[in-house]
Amino acid sequence: MKADIEIAREASMKPVLDIAAGLGVDAGHLVPYGHYKAKIGLDYINSLRDRDNGKLVLVTAMSPTPAGEGKTTVAIGLADAMNRLQKRASVCLREPSLGPCFGLKGGAAGGGMSQVVPMEDINLHFTGDMHAIGAAHNLLAAMIDNYIHWGNDRRLDLRRMTWRRVVDINDRQLRQIVTGIGGPANGFPMEAGFDITVASEVMAIFCLARDLQDLQRRLGNIVIGHTREKEPVTAAEVQAPGAMTALLRDALAPNLVQTLENSPAFIHGGPFANIAHGCNSVIATETALKLSDYVVTEAGFGADLGAEKFFNIKCRKSGLVPDVAVIVVTVRALKMHGGVARDALDEEDVTALEAGLENLGRHIRNCGQYGVPLVVAINHFASDSDAEIAAITTYVAQRGLKAHLCTHHRDGGGGALGLAEDVISLADSGRAQFRTLYDDHLSLWEKARTVARAVYGADELDADQKVRDQFAQFEEEGYGHFPVCMAKTQYSFSTDPQQMGAPSNHRVKVRELVLAAGAEFLVVVCGDIMRMPGLPRKPAANNIHVNAQGQIEGLF
Structure with missing residues (x-):
């Protein structure tokens, strides 16, 4: 299969004015950034306030591994599949950061036949937000x-x-x-x-x-x-x-681009989920909901981080109500959680996969606490065996859910039609009874403790006296009603990235607290997580260059 950047260059993109027209947005409400990118004017967005919302679909995932899970590609493939089924669907994603783009993870524009374009622009400077x-x-x-x-x-x-x-x-x-x-x-x-x-x-x-x-x-x-x-x-x-707002005035308008199949894509804001709240902007999501029948959005890393913050911070603060959630898994990642080394993932190992399914099971249990219907998407890799796929399907069925094998990376929206049909049915069923994990009136300590125990499977939350005093101080200063934003390694339910699977009987150590009074939450920094990552030994930047034709090479 061709490299992502080659596929993106060959895309048959429509002018962004046509993408907007498909949503019913007149060209006069757009601020174009060339032919294929535009911002939607804030005045027009304000005029949409009284419209009904479409259905909101969250795409989340099992705990990430170096093998990859493909949450963004599933979100894009799902939106494309919905449009193939003659449903008016949009996808809402975060803007990529240059940190991982030049570091270890690469860009965040999807991959294969499930990408948002123009890929190079989105992964680099985009609209300057x-x-x-x-x-x-x-x-x-x-x-x-x-x-x-x-x-x-x-x-x-x-x-x-x-x-x-x-x-x-x-x-x-x-x-x-x-x-x-x-x-x-x-x-x-x-x-x-x-x-x-x-x-x-x-x-x-x-x-x-x-x-x-x-x-x-x-x-x-x-x-x-x-x-x-x-x-x-x-x-x-x-x-x-005042001056800060002046710098952000134009940026606050959400960005409109498209997928490879010309589905509308709103890409706006880009907080990480391991050190921040991990969701795209409320303005972008709300705008998409006013203009679409179905909106697919994603939240960063695994459900213990991104989905937890989507539900407990973004939905709490915005009033958004999700209708269904999709949990993405891969055979490869499950085998890594079952103890298989990265260089042996292409070999069939049902036993290791079954051990790794504990990780998926924990995420299913956790997401069930929010009262939102769930479905599982198996992001297919060529090395997956029929026996491994069957093991996942059986495990998921035993928990009363459906698992859909998705080939959107290879086949675009056509590879996610079964998932799309199930998601549409669940979203339209009215089964969602959304609730947050904790109430505003709980103390800040109890909120963090609730997440540690109910989501991470920890026995207890630990902190030295200095940090405990900080919790009390923020309560006294009037911030006790804030939700908590847990900053923690994405690789494990615990604070130790080496503890894969679904560890229990561990304790979550709080290192420090960071008050975000403007954002209206308290960042609870756990373990050794850093709010400034470093580059890996061999960063992606080593392989990025501009060729003789002036084209960027090496982005992925």
Whole structure:
């Protein structure tokens, strides 16, 4: 099969004006970025408020492995299959980050015959949203430093600053730095550091804001540090939210592109699910729901991370109600969870696969807690054996669900028709009785403890006294009603990435807390997870170049 980038180059794309017209959107409501990308104007989006919503489908997955699961390709293939069945369907995805694109994971535009295009644009600069988010974040950092330099009327304690800087590249060297050295003209020396842009609170706010006014209000609520008396200081107090909103004004309009089969694709916002809330923007999802009968969206990494945050943060904060959820599995990933080495995955091993099915079983149980009908999608690889596929199908059937073998990577929407028919039936059935995992009135500690026990299968949540005191402090400061955003390794239910399968009898250690007062959640950092990844020994960037024809090679 051809490489993803070759398939994308050969795509028969329609002008984005035609894609919009298929949704009933007039060209006058678009801001085109060339022939195949456009933003939908915010004024037009506001005019859609009174329309009924279509059905919302979440695509999530088992715990990820280096073997790959293909959540994005399933979401794209499912939307294409729905359109082949004469249903008006759109797909809503996150914008790729340059960090994994040049690092280990690669891009996030799908693969094979289930891609969104133009692939190179989407994986690189796209419409500039990532850069706008990074610029707004770092503008606040500069305004804080300037505020301190010219007087510091609020008496911000330089030892209690919590606002870091961001860059959309994996760069471990920037995790911890010192700024302001070189004398009085260069400000005050302070400990600082960089996170990756997708972990920025500005990114979270961007993805949860309902409109420009809500965006500006949330930006003003960002807590940037504390005084010597330990009183919180906000971005509004350094007069930053107006200028930050100005930088984000155009970016807040959702992006419209298409799949290889010309299905509408809304790609907007890009938080990671292991260190942030892992969902595309509320504005994009709501817009798609107003313009489509069915909307397929995905949430990052496994269901213990992305789906949990989709349900407990995005749906809670937006009022979105999902109608059905799809859990993606692969034979290869299940065998890895059963103990098979990566270089032996092409060999049939039903015994290992059956051991790995514990991981899928935990995700099925977890997702069942939210009252949303479930279906399983088996993302097919050429090395999968009939016996291995049968083992998955039987296991899923024993839990009262259907498993569909999907060949969308090879066959596009035609390879996901069975899945699409089942999803449509479930979405239209009215069976969804959506509920969040915990109530707002629970304490912040109990919310994190509930996720650790009910989702991760842990015996207990652990934290030293300093972190416990932080939980209590945030309660006293009025943030107790916030949901929690757990930052944890994506590779395991535990905080140890080597514990595959479905580990139990473990304890989740909380390392630190990060308040996201503007996004209105508390980030609970567990284990050794980093909010600034590093590049691997052999990064993808090593193989990316521009050929003699001016075409980019090496993206995947």
